[in-house]
Every structure is written in C-alpha cells, then in structure tokens.
Amino acid sequence: MWTRYSCCSLWLVLAMATVVSAAEIALPVAEPIVEGVSSVSEFAPGAPFYAGVRWRLPEGWHLYWQNPGDSGMAPQIEWIVPSNVQVGAVLWPAPSRFKNGEYATFGYTGTVMLVAPVIVGDTWPSGRELELKIATRWLLCADTCVPGSTQLTVTLRCAPQPSPSTNAPAVYAMLRRLPRRWPQITASVELSPTSAWIRVMGLNGVRPGYLYPRDEGLWPAGYDLTWNSIGQEWHTVVPLGPRRPWPERVQAVLELPERTTAVMIDIITNRDIVSGRKESSP
Amino acid sequence: MKRQIGVLTLLAVIGAKLVLGGAVPGQDAPAFQAVDIEGKSIALSDFKGKYVVLEWFNPGCPFVRKWYQNGDMQKLQRELTSQGVVWITINSGAPGKPGHLTPVQWKELVVKNNSAATHYVADEKGDIGRAYGAQTTPHMFLIGPDGKLLYAGAIDNKPSTDPGDIAGATNYVRRALEEAKAGKPVSVPQTKPYGCSVKY
Numbered sequence A: 001m002w003t004r005y006s007c008c009s010l011w012l013v014l015a016m017a018t019v020v021s022a023a024e025i026a027l028p029v030a031e032p033i034v035e036g037v038s039s040v041s042e043f044a045p046g047a048p049f050y051a052g053v054r055w056r057l058p059e060g061w062h063l064y065w066q067n068p069g070d071s072g073m074a075p076q077i078e079w080i081v082p083s084n085v086q087v088g089a090v091l092w093p094a095p096s097r098f099k100n101g102e103y104a105t106f107g108y109t110g111t112v113m114l115v116a117p118v119i120v121g122d123t124w125p126s127g128r129e130l131e132l133k134i135a136t137r138w139l140l141c142a143d144t145c146v147p148g149s150t151q152l153t154v155t156l157r158c159a160p161q162p163s164p165s166t167n168a169p170a171v172y173a174m175l176r177r178l179p180r181r182w183p184q185i186t187a188s189v190e191l192s193p194t195s196a197w198i199r200v201m202g203l204n205g206v207r208p209g210y211l212y213p214r215d216e217g218l219w220p221a222g223y224d225l226t227w228n229s230i231g232q233e234w235h236t237v238v239p240l241g242p243r244r245p246w247p248e249r250v251q252a253v254l255e256l257p258e259r260t261t262a263v264m265i266d267i268i269t270n271r272d273i274v275s276g277r278k279e280s281s282p
Numbered sequence B: 001m002k003r004q005i006g007v008l009t010l011l012a013v014i015g016a017k018l019v020l021g022g023a024v025p026g027q028d029a030p031a032f033q034a035v036d037i038e039g040k041s042i043a044l045s046d047f048k049g050k051y052v053v054l055e056w057f058n059p060g061c062p063f064v065r066k067w068y069q070n071g072d073m074q075k076l077q078r079e080l081t082s083q084g085v086v087w088i089t090i091n092s093g094a095p096g097k098p099g100h101l102t103p104v105q106w107k108e109l110v111v112k113n114n115s116a117a118t119h120y121v122a123d124e125k126g127d128i129g130r131a132y133g134a135q136t137t138p139h140m141f142l143i144g145p146d147g148k149l150l151y152a153g154a155i156d157n158k159p160s161t162d163p164g165d166i167a168g169a170t171n172y173v174r175r176a177l178e179e180a181k182a183g184k185p186v187s188v189p190q191t192k193p194y195g196c197s198v199k200y
Helices: A006-017 A168-176 B002-017 B062-068 B072-081 B103-113 B127-132 B172-181
Strands: A033-038 A040-043 A049-056 A063-069 A076-080 A085-087 A096-100 A103-108 A111-120 A130-141 A145-158 A186-191 A195-201 A211-213 A228-230 A233-239 A249-256 A261-270 B033-035 B041-043 B052-056 B086-091 B119-122 B140-143 B149-153
Touching: A033 A111, A033 A130, A033 A145, A033 A168, A049 A130, A049 A168, A063 A130, A063 A211, A076 A111, A111 A168, A145 B062, A186 A249, B062 B072, B072 B086, B072 B172, B103 B119, B140 B172, B149 B172
Parallel strands: A040 A145, A186 A261, B052 B086, B086 B119
Antiparallel strands: A033 A049, A049 A111, A063 A103, A076 A130, A085 A111, A096 A103, A130 A145, A186 A195, A195 A233, A211 A249, A228 A233, A249 A261, B033 B041, B052 B140, B140 B149
16 A cells, blocks of 8 residues: 555665564664655746645654654655756754653654755756755654654656646645744843743734743753733743753744734744843834 | 832742742752562662662663663663663553563663663652652763762753764763862753653
C-alpha cells in the first residue's frame, strides 16, 4: 500500500543488522508516501510558482516543524537546480503541538506540504524542460521514530504562459492557511536570568493560544503557556530553555484559536526592564 | 504606575510557578541510587572525586543507533572511561514502551554492541530521568568530581540520524571534560538536546 523507496531499504538493512533482542526487532512500519509537487505543470520564465514536497503520513505518525520542540528533527529539503533558477525559503504551515507528559513537540499529521517559491530566469531557452531535483530527509515519529530520505524530481515544461498543475488547488489552499503578519500585532520580551516575560499587543481582545518560537531551545515546548490580559495587552511568562544568548528578534507563530488561524509575530527583546518600557495608549 | 505594579505582581505570581524539573549546570547534580543490570547497587555519591557521564539511551531510537551502529558511542565510552571517567548509561523507558529492556535483554545488547559503559541502569519509573530533566535519547550530562553538574544537553552540534555527521561535529561532552580537567570553565555548559523523546 505504501510506496517504498530504495534509499530507505539500506537503512532498514543496517538497522536489522544490529537487531539482537525482541525489544529491538519491533521495527515499525512508517513509510509515508512522498511526492514532489508543483503549482504549475508548465512554467513561464520570469513568472514565480511554488514547488516542494508532499508527505502523506500513516495514521498516528507525525512529521516535525522547523523547530521540532523538545525532541525530534525538522525535515530537510535540498534543491539541485540549474544556475538560472532561484528557489526561496521553504514556507512552513502553522504547526500543531503534541503533548507527551511534561514534554511536547511541534509538527504535522496527515498530509503535509512544504513548498518554496521558484522563479526561472528570463534567459531560459524557450521550450526547454526544467528539472527540479529535491533531496529530502525527515524523521517520522509516533511512539517510536523512523528516519527517511528520498530524491525527487519535478519535471516541468516551458511555455509562454504558466498553466496550473493538478496539485495547484492543494498548493494554494495550503498557502492561504500560512501564518500571516498582522501589522497591528506587536510583541516584546523582557528577560530575567531564569524566565522570559512576553507581551503581545494589538490583538484587540482576541485571546492568544500557543506561541511557537521558530528558534529551538528558547523555552521548553512542554511548558503550558498561561496568558493574562492587562488592558489591551496579553502577557505570559516562560522559563528559559538552554539557548544562550536570547536572540534580539524571535520570529514566532501565535495561534489564535478563536479565529482558527495563526499569525506570524516578531518578538523584540527589551533589554532595559524599567526605563525602556513604553506606555502604549489604550 | 498602578498598571506597572499590577504587571510586576503578575510577573511575581507567574514567576513563582516557573519551577522546572531538571538538572542545572553549576548546581549540585541530583543525587540518585539505583541497581544496575548486573544487580549492583550504585549511588551517584559513590563516585565523588571522579567525573561522571550520564547517557540517556533507547536501543530503538534512530539518533541512538546513529551513535552505536558504527561503534562511535562505544569508542567515546572507552576513551573517557580509560581516563577514569565513570560512564552510566540510563534507559528511562517504562515497561511496555518502545525501547524498554529487561536486564537480560540489555546484557545481550551490551555484548552485541560491545558497549563500554561502567554501569547500565534501567530507570523504569523514570525517577532519575525526571530528576535530571532527561528529554531525549541521547541526552548527555557531565558531573564534576565535586558533584556539580558541568554540562547538560546534546552529545554534539549536528542534530541528525546520520552517522556520517559524527566525525565533523563538535562533541560537547568531550570538550566540557577537557575544559574542566584543564581547570577552565566549561564554555558551553548547556545546549538543547536532540533525539527521540524519552519513553517515560
């Protein structure tokens, strides 16, 4: 039922070679279906489109976000493309949080698509096919974890006008759900030796949900956030994780459960606890 | 002004709840007693005067396999124990959870893997793991001769499941030990560990 990739068999052979006991033999079957995807079947030089990888995960397994949380590993995507093709950064959908006792991880279940914007230079010879080679490595976890890797090739025809692929609706549906910046929402953090006090402004009464920092190790993923509203602001305090020093600017995804959406925010570090605070008018 | 006081009170109230479990570098390493897989009773205090490495272990985890399949972890164990370091490998997997081993299974695995730790401890209730805040396999701790924690975190700076990444990586445990033995402060006393979750 699941597509198997030859590159994974080598790993399985290596894994089997070290098997000695009943406890080790139970290698789980976690073969996701992995495909290359593109928003176009025909591209036009100079017209940006989206391409990347889609995983269809077996039930009960999850793939990780760019910050995996307390354990796990983010999927990696490497592009091998002709020199006059530019590929942007991967666009990460908002993650979910998987709580496991005192710890938690961030990631995705079901069907996961990670795409990046691609643009082919104007000098591309008309009629020449484009081959996008994508090498990807990932870790899939349920109770146990299984790494995987594959190389995918997305082949696209060149045309004067781009035409959408059969995957275009799924790609655009995912893009519409990406966490966006809301210009009125601002955030700051003040640090003590053991904790970080995070303030979010401009939510206009919308209650914040979980806050996912893009950087790893800032605060324990397993720590449940408690938000308190003070006037127009929302405040939470988190214990510091191992990461030192704290970055000047932390990019984070803030869930807004009441709006069933998530927003991208920048949390600016306020180094001066008392005099540096600005009183915002309500 | 009133608002400011309110905020500070809030911070104090919330701050009071921010007591996290786990071992903190610079502080006393949490004491523990255990029976190893050979049936020998050990306590951390037995090793006062020596450096102690704690390694969190789960045989099924791909990050642990990365370190064992080509003998890299075993080599590190031999390198450090030959310098007098006490190396304790701990499995905090609960019975019935993936990677849990009975003493008999674990002894077989030690032989098969040619492991070279000083002691192997099945922490089935997870007490030692929780006291240290062990969150991944592997998760590494280095304790100094005075019983203070010198290092807590990842084994190295290449979070991956690929054994090919080991050679080019900075091993945080080895470096912390070298620095401590040279009388220097440990330059990186804490990192975010990488690996599979501990199956408490």
